[in-house]
Amino acid sequence: MHRFFLFTSIPFLLVILFAWLTESLRQQPIELIPTLSGKSEYCLTCHSDLPEISASHPMEVFGCVLCHGGERLALDADLAHASMRGGKNPSDLAVVEQSCGGSDCHSGSSQAERDHIQRVMTSIQATYTGAITNILFTFGEQSDLLPRFGALTVQDTSLPSKTGIRSLEAFNPSQHINPIIQQFAQNCLTCHISAKAREGADFHRQTGCAACHSPASQSPYNTSLDDKPKHTLSNAIPYNQCNTCHNRGNYDLRLMEFVERADQPATRLENYYQPIAQFTLCEYTLDCIDCHTAVEVMGDGDIHATQKDIQYVQCRTCHGTLAELPLTKTLLDADDRAFRLALLNPMMDLAIGDTILITENGEPLWNTRVLPGGSYELYGKATGQRLVFRPVMGSGCKQNEWEQDSQSCHTCHALER
Numbered sequence: 207m208h209r210f211f212l213f214t215s216i217p218f219l220l221v222i223l224f225a226w227l228t229e230s231l232r233q234q235p236i237e238l239i240p241t242l243s244g245k246s247e248y249c250l251t252c253h254s255d256l257p258e259i260s261a262s263h264p265m266e267v268f269g270c271v272l273c274h275g276g277e278r279l280a281l282d283a284d285l286a287h288a289s290m291r292g293g294k295n296p297s298d299l300a301v302v303e304q305s306c307g308g309s310d311c312h313s314g315s316s317q318a319e320r321d322h323i324q325r326v327m328t329s330i331q332a333t334y335t336g337a338i339t340n341i342l343f344t345f346g347e348q349s350d351l352l353p354r355f356g357a358l359t360v361q362d363t364s365l366p367s368k369t370g371i372r373s374l375e376a377f378n379p380s381q382h383i384n385p386i387i388q389q390f391a392q393n394c395l396t397c398h399i400s401a402k403a404r405e406g407a408d409f410h411r412q413t414g415c416a417a418c419h420s421p422a423s424q425s426p427y428n429t430s431l432d433d434k435p436k437h438t439l440s441n442a443i444p445y446n447q448c449n450t451c452h453n454r455g456n457y458d459l460r461l462m463e464f465v466e467r468a469d470q471p472a473t474r475l476e477n478y479y480q481p482i483a484q485f486t487l488c489e490y491t492l493d494c495i496d497c498h499t500a501v502e503v504m505g506d507g508d509i510h511a512t513q514k515d516i517q518y519v520q521c522r523t524c525h526g527t528l529a530e531l532p533l534t535k536t537l538l539d540a541d542d543r544a545f546r547l548a549l550l551n552p553m554m555d556l557a558i559g560d561t562i563l564i565t566e567n568g569e570p571l572w573n574t575r576v577l578p579g580g581s582y583e584l585y586g587k588a589t590g591q592r593l594v595f596r597p598v599m600g601s602g603c604k605q606n607e608w609e610q611d612s613q614s615c616h617t618c619h620a621l622e623r
Contacts, residue, residue: 234251235248235251235281236248236250236251236254237250238250238265238266238269238270239269240265240266240267240268240269240271240272241266241267242267242268242269242272243269243271243272245271245278246278246279247269247270247271247278247279248278248279248280248281248286249269249270249271249274249276249278249286250270251281252283252286253270256437257437257438259437259438259439260438260439260440262439262550263439273296273305273306274290274291274292274296274305275289275290275291275296275304275305276288276289276290277289291304291305292305292414295412295413295414295416295420297412297413297414297415297416297419297420298400298412298413298414298416299326299327299332299358299399299400299413299414300400302323302326302414302415303323306322306323306415307323316364316507319543321364321507322415322504324363324364324507325501325504325505325506325507326399326414326415326504326505327358327360328360328362328505328507328508328509328510329503329504329505329510329516330505330510330512330513330516331398331399331417331503331504331505332356332357332358332360332398332399332400332505333353333356333357333358333360333374333398333509334356334357334395334397334398335353335355335356335357335374335509335511336353336511336512336513337394338353338355338356338357338377339351339352339353339354339355339511341386341387341390342354342355342382342387345384345386345387346384347382347384347387351511352371352511353371353374353509353511354374354375355374355375355376355377356374356375356376356377356509357376357377357395357398357400357401358374358376358400359373359374359375359376360373360374360509361373362507362508362509364507364508367508367509368506368508369508369509369510369511369515371508371509371510371511372509373509374509377391379391379392386462389461389462389463390462393462393463393464394457394462394463394464396409396464397451397452399413399414399417399418400413400414401413403450404454404464408449408450408454408466409450409451409454410422410450411447411450411451415439416439417450417451418443418447418448418503419439419440419441419443420436420438420439420440421436421438421440421442421443421444421447422436422447422450441550441551441587442551442553442587442588443493443494443495443587443588444493444588444589445478445493445494445588446477448493448494448495449477449478452494453467453477453478453479453480454466454467455467456480467480469481474490475490478490484613484616484620485616485620485621486612486615486616486619486620486621487619487621488593488595489612490621491591491593492584492586492593493586493587493588493589495587495588496573496584496586496587496588497519497523498517498519499519499565499569499571500569501516501567501569502516502517502518502519518565518566518567519565520611520612521611521612521615522598523563523565523566523571524563524571524574524582524584524595525595525597525598526597526598526599527598527599527605527607528598528599528601528603528605528607529599529607530599531597531599532563532582532597533563533564533565533566534561534562534563534564534576535561535562535564535568535570536559536560536561537556537557537558537559537560537561537562538558538559540558542570543570543572544556544562544570544572545572547570547572548572548573551573551587553573553585553586553587553590554573554575554585556572556575560575560576561575561576562574562575562576563576563582571584573585573586573587577594580596580597580600581594581595581596582594582595582596582597583595603618604618
């Protein structure tokens with residue numbers, strides 16, 4: 207009897223043993239309860255090796271689901287990812303409001319400087335309306351240069367509007383029969399930040415906010431096939447991230463085709479500017495973000511007709527003129543915007559009492575400082591490199607007061623290659 211009982215119990219015991227082994231080998235859930243949601247999520251069970259995306263988005267505060275979406279309690283990968291927003295990129299403009307919005311995040315008021323989504327959506331980088339408008343006007347599809355169409359439908363909700371352009375309709379190539387416009391739509395609409403990047407390592411970027419803030423490469427020269435966008439957000443944006451749109455070739459306006467660069471740049475100097483370009487020492491030593499401010503790049507919340515309408519930083523912003531020193535501001539308030547910007551990209555230590563350069567619109571150039579003796583220092587926002595320079599006033603410069611664009615300075619200061 208006992209032998210029979212033992213014999214019949216073996217299969218049952220084996221089932222229990224198998225179940226125990228299966229359970230013991232199964233990865234145990236790793237629970238995270240972010241403070242912003244207060245809800246459990248198990249994403250770290252599979253993604254514990256991912257680095258924190260940025261110091262301003264700590265995982266214990268934001269978690270994963272708040273930004274990425276997904277099924278927070280699912281342990282099966284397909285189920286967990288089924289409701290993710292934007293695939294691997296929740297900052298894509300199609301979903302950015304759901305992922306990054308909210309009054310305490312990136313769709314708050316302009317007074318609190320939290321209107322980032324509104325600024326980006328209405329920016330030239332997103333709308334591409336300058337190119338679209340010029341093509342439609344040139345080939346007789348509209349009677350003037352007033353922007354009516356953009357890469358996406360967009361509304362300007364800011365009050366008041368500085369430009370008077372309140373909205374844009376999405377450009378629809380199918381509504382135009384001109385073959386040139388069809389060529390333009392097919393070949394020349396890949397650089398606005400809602401468009402998928404071109405194929406190839408030199409074009410590696412994501413869409414939306416991550417097109418700039420998730421650099422594919424921190425290398426000093428070329429990108430490579432291994433340097434794909436990573437799980438990171440950064441304000442230290444190197445020039446070669448800007449290159450993924452702005453310096454990979456030229457458009458043939460006769461054929462409406464994009465012609466990639468034929469040269470193979472091997473140095474920073476060669477990679478920064480194309481061979482036909484003129485530039486000064488500071489232009490290729492610095493990174494793009496050292497000269498172009500956040501308002502110029504991300505927009506100011508208004509719809510502008512062209513990039514030229516919003517771009518205003520010139521050589522004199524930092525160097526002044528023969529008659530005037532550059533504009534400055536002494537930091538006396540610990541809540542000054544300059545301190546907040548410096549905290550997000552800590553390349554230099556600002557302190558109460560420091561005097562920094564500012565733009566004509568009052569934007570703080572927080573990575574600069576006035577030094578004793580009348581010179582200035584600048585720390586590269588992407589490299590941390592310290593550069594010291596002097597103003598034009600008191601120098602032997604022969605500039606004309608009315609010629610302040612970079613092309614005028616190139617007349618004397620352009621480097622020979």
